[in-house]
Amino acid sequence: MDRYRMLAEVKLFGPAAKAAGADAVRLELTAGATCAELREALVAECPALAHAVSWGRFALNGRFADEDGSICDGDEIALITLVGGG
Amino acid sequence: MHKTLENVLVVMTQGPLDAAPARPNDGITGAWIVFEGIVRMQEDGLDLCALQYTAYEPMAQRVLTEIAADVLERHGLQRIVVEHARGEAPVGSCSFRLSIASAHRKAAIQAMDQFIDRMKQSVPIWKEPVWAAAPA
Numbered sequence: 580m581d582r583y584r585m586l587a588e589v590k591l592f593g594p595a596a597k598a599a600g601a602d603a604v605r606l607e608l609t610a611g612a613t614c615a616e617l618r619e620a621l622v623a624e625c626p627a628l629a630h631a632v633s634w635g636r637f638a639l640n641g642r643f644a645d646e647d648g649s650i651c652d653g654d655e656i657a658l659i660t661l662v663g664g665g
Numbered sequence: 666m667h668k669t670l671e672n673v674l675v676v677m678t679q680g681p682l683d684a685a686p687a688r689p690n691d692g693i694t695g696a697w698i699v700f701e702g703i704v705r706m707q708e709d710g711l712d713l714c715a716l717q718y719t720a721y722e723p724m725a726q727r728v729l730t731e732i733a734a735d736v737l738e739r740h741g742l743q744r745i746v747v748e749h750a751r752g753e754a755p756v757g758s759c760s761f762r763l764s765i766a767s768a769h770r771k772a773a774i775q776a777m778d779q780f781i782d783r784m785k786q787s788v789p790i791w792k793e794p795v796w797a798a799a800p801a
Contacts, residue, residue, distance in 0.1 A: 592719050593791025638789070641724040657721055657789070664718075664725075664749060664790030665702050665761045665781060 582609045587650065589621060590657040595631035604628070608650060614639075615646045617656070628658070635660040673733040675726055675747045681758030682748050694743050694766040696773040700781070702761035704754050712797035715755040721789035725749075728788045732780060740776040742767045747780075749790060760792075 587608045596602050606624040608617060614637045622629050637644050638657040650656065681704075688697045704716050733745040743766040754760035763780060767773035 590721070592721055592789065593793065596719075597793075638721070638724060641727060643787070657724070659721070659789050660791075662785065662787065662789055663792045664720075664784055664788045 582611055584608070585610045585652040587617070587654070587656055589617070589637075590655070591628075591631075592657070593660060593663070595628060595635065595658050595660045598627045598631055599625050600627070610652055611649045613646065614644050614648050614650070617650060618646075621658070631658065631660045669734045669738055670730070672737060672742070672744045673730055673747075674745070675729045675733060675749075677720060677722065677726055677749050677751055679750075679752050681750055681754045681760060682762055685762060686746050686748075686764055689744060689766045691743070691766075693768060696765075696767045696770040698765045698767075698770075698773045698777055700761075700763045700777055701759045704756050704758055704760055706756045708794050711794075713756055713794050714797050715753045715758075715795040716760060717753050717793045717795050718749070718751045718760065719791045719793070720749070720751045722751075725789050729784065732783045732788070736776050736780045736783070739779075740767065740772040742772060742776055745776075745780070751790075753795065 584607050588603050588605045590603050591599055604625050618632055622632050635658045638659050639654050685699050729747050733747055737745050746764040748762040750760040765773045
């Protein structure tokens, strides 16, 4: 069965939000896409995020995800770039 | 882990932090260490008004809790209280406080360092300088 396309929103914070000029980017993904595929799709959708995406990690539903972690329709996605608490 | 979580408190506060939590008086704690992060007046030689903190919540709260619980267990601590500002923290104010209660000094000091190192690697909190004058 063909994998359907889904609409995903990637939340942005700190330097990534500044680079994109937005708190989130919406893009289309194939259902079940991996974080590695999301990385490519996000840069294609918003080239200004290339640097942040190359350094950052994705969180799915509030937990860090592996590169081969697959994304489901409705998942909360966040790009976590270099953090600076404290 | 349930017992551990009872001894961990994580608080995210809008704006700078208030006074430190009270020192424990439980007859077990022999060391009570409080670290406070204070906003400096300069960053890279430029004058600051404040630091602006953004957090991805509730992930930030959950990761802080997980690190605190792990550090508490590893070092056999009595209690950890983590407080972090979000929003604007002016120069001179306290934006982060870590309070650790332990039976002994050495464990508390090691735990303090370990917690802060781990926090700076993985807790989704970002800070941005608010400059006193726009950089040239």
